[in-house]
Structures are given as C-alpha cells and as structure tokens.
Amino acid sequence: MSEEYRAAPKASRRNRGFEAASRLLSERIRTAGEARGFAVSRLLTHWPEVVGEEIARLCRPVKVGYARGGFGATLTLLVEGAAAPIVDMSREKIREKVNACYGYNAISRVVLTQTAATGFAEGQAVFLTQPKAPPVPTPQIRAEARAAAEGCEDETLRSAIETLTRNFLIRSASRTAPKKGSP
Known part of the structure; x- marks a missing residue:
C-alpha cells in the first residue's frame, strides 16, 4: 500500500475546531440521568417539549x-407548593406524554414533591437580625491601596x-485580628 492511501493520523482535539455543545455534553447528561433513573435523557433535556410549556x-x-x-x-416531579393542585390534576396527562417519549408504557405512577422555588437550602426562612455593617478601612489600609494602584494611568482601572x-x-486584617473573648 502506498503512502498516499494510508489513513491520516487522528486529528488532535486542538485541530478539530468547534464541536456542537450537545456532542460535548451528551455523555455527561446521559450518565447523570441514568444515576437518577432516567433511561431516556430526552425527558430531562426536552422537558418543555415532552409535557408542554x-x-x-x-x-x-x-x-x-x-x-x-x-x-x-414511578416518576417524581418537583413542584412549587402553589402549583401542586394544578399539576396534580394533570398527572394522567403527564404520564401519557412521558410514556410517549419513552415509546412504551414505562411510567405507571407520577408522584409530586412540593418545595420552594429556590430549593431546600435557599428557601429557608430569613430571620430578622440586625445586618452587619461593612468594615471600615483604616487610614493605613487606604494608603496601602492607593500605593498599589499608583502607577496606573486609566482612572477606572486604578x-x-x-x-x-x-x-x-x-479581609486579611479581620482574619488575623483576635476574636472577641479569646485570650
């Protein structure tokens, strides 16, 4: 076999140019979906198309x-508290549409989990406390900051x-300062 008919060496990642984001992420989406029981990742990635906007x-x-x-x-859905009755009435319709996505009668039940829109950690109640005042820089800190930006000609950058x-x-001064009540 002559040299010109030999297969060219596989191009390195740098020489291939741009790739579609879907190709780059498809394996990760599939792995994450399968970890949560989603055999068909289309259910996650195209949720609005499957059940409707x-x-x-x-x-x-x-x-x-x-x-x-x-x-x-069993398909578990995350729903905000106020929307739960509406979604509850649509359970059968959701089940039918999801099964159409799978191509067979895969889902037999739809279960709702109610939560705040922001999630568990972010949705916690905010207690009324006095907000902490931002620390005031000392004259020495102001002088050091001014000296650090001294050589810059652009006003915005300076x-x-x-x-x-x-x-x-x-921040460094507050970390090194002794805490209240410590010796």
Whole structure:
C-alpha cells in the first residue's frame, strides 16, 4: 500500500475546531440521568417539549424509580407548593406524554414533591437580625491601596485596583485580628 492511501493520523482535539455543545455534553447528561433513573435523557433535556410549556413551567422531573420487579416505574416531579393542585390534576396527562417519549408504557405512577422555588437550602426562612455593617478601612489600609494602584494611568482601572486591594487588606486584617473573648 502506498503512502498516499494510508489513513491520516487522528486529528488532535486542538485541530478539530468547534464541536456542537450537545456532542460535548451528551455523555455527561446521559450518565447523570441514568444515576437518577432516567433511561431516556430526552425527558430531562426536552422537558418543555415532552409535557408542554405550561406544565413545564410548574414542575420538573427529579427521579424515575423502578419497582423491584422492574414493571411500572414511578416518576417524581418537583413542584412549587402553589402549583401542586394544578399539576396534580394533570398527572394522567403527564404520564401519557412521558410514556410517549419513552415509546412504551414505562411510567405507571407520577408522584409530586412540593418545595420552594429556590430549593431546600435557599428557601429557608430569613430571620430578622440586625445586618452587619461593612468594615471600615483604616487610614493605613487606604494608603496601602492607593500605593498599589499608583502607577496606573486609566482612572477606572486604578479605582478597581484600589477597591480590590482595600477589600483584600480589610479581609486579611479581620482574619488575623483576635476574636472577641479569646485570650
């Protein structure tokens, strides 16, 4: 076989150019979806197309759980508290549309989990406390920040460098300062 008919060496990642984001992420999406029981990642990635825009705004799929025998999976949806009655009335319609996505009668039950829109950690109640006042820079910190930005000619950049330096020095000073009640 002559040299010209030999297969060219596989191009390195740098020489291939741009790739579609879907190709780059498809493996990760599939792996993450399978970890939560989603055999068909299309259910996660195209949720509004599967169930419709109106229902998709109210809920999102969280998990597909399979029974021990493997017959009749349960789809768990995350729903905001106020939207739960609307989604509850649409359970059968959601089940039919999801099964159409799978191509067979995979889902036998749809379960709703109610939560705040922001999630568990972010949705916690905010207690009324006195907000902490931002630390005031000492004259020495201000002078050090000004000195750090001294050689810069651009006013905006100089101001940004000064602010960054000032914040850094304030934070470092507060970390090294003795805590209240410590010897």
